[in-house]
Amino acid sequence: MLKAVIMDFDGVIIDTEVIWYEVYKDWFHVKKNYELAISEFLVCVGSNYKALFRELEKTKEIYVDEDEFFADTMGMFMDRSNHLPAKEGVIEFIESIKKQNLILLLATSSKRKKPETHLKRLGLINYFDSLITADDVKRIKPFPDLFNLALKTHHVENDAAIVIEDSNNGLIAANKAGIKTIIIPNEVTKYSEFVDYYAKYSSLREVDLVQIKKDFEPKGVK
Incomplete structure (x- = not known):
């Protein structure tokens, strides 16, 4: 029962996942000159960013400083999601x-x-x-x-x-x-x-x- x-x-x-993907995509474009695909982002959806960062480091040799990433993106995310x-x-x-x-x-x-x-x-x-x-x-x-x-x-x-x-x-x-x-x-x-x-x-x-x-x-x- x-x-x-x-x-x-x-x-x-x-619908925060869409906001987060936009934030991630914008950051990787500006900071890493890399176009992050939805298929790549899906690795961390429902879990956390570590899975994505590990995968990018392993397969693309793209290294992300976590402190820098969140300092750059958290305010952006909050601004875009506060009225969802x-x-x-x-x-x-x-x-x-x-x-x-x-x-x-x-x-x-x-x-x-x-x-x-x-x-x-x-x-x-x-x-x-x-x-x-x-x-x-x-x-x-x-x-x-x-x-x-x-x-x-x-x-x-x-x-x-x-x-x-x-x-x-x-x-x-x-x-x-x-x-x-x-x-x-x-x-x-x-x-x-x-x-x-x-x-x-x-x-x-x-x-x-x-x-x-x-x-x-x-x-x-x-």
């Missing part, structure tokens, strides 16, 4: 979760400050029973630690939860945790090749939570 919904933040609740609305269907979906008396959790590879700030700005933070972030675990996605901690915090079994994700790293993490996943790609992650997911939709507006609850009912239960 479905007891909890676990949502990712970046790219699911607000919730993505299509997000508010209605979150409201439906609470109407169905389900636990709502956030599990994100981001540090706590960013999702907390945006959820407060959007008036959504009080809907969430817990926020599980990179501050709470040693390993972020694609490792399952964020999801495992979310389940443990509320004593929910992995077969009684469902994850809402936009990235391959998030899907891999959820699969490792043994949780079914709904994929909602964004304008960046739509280029990913997703496999082994429960369902895939273009928007949370298309998700029928009542039907999903029925799918989770034990056989023979009407």
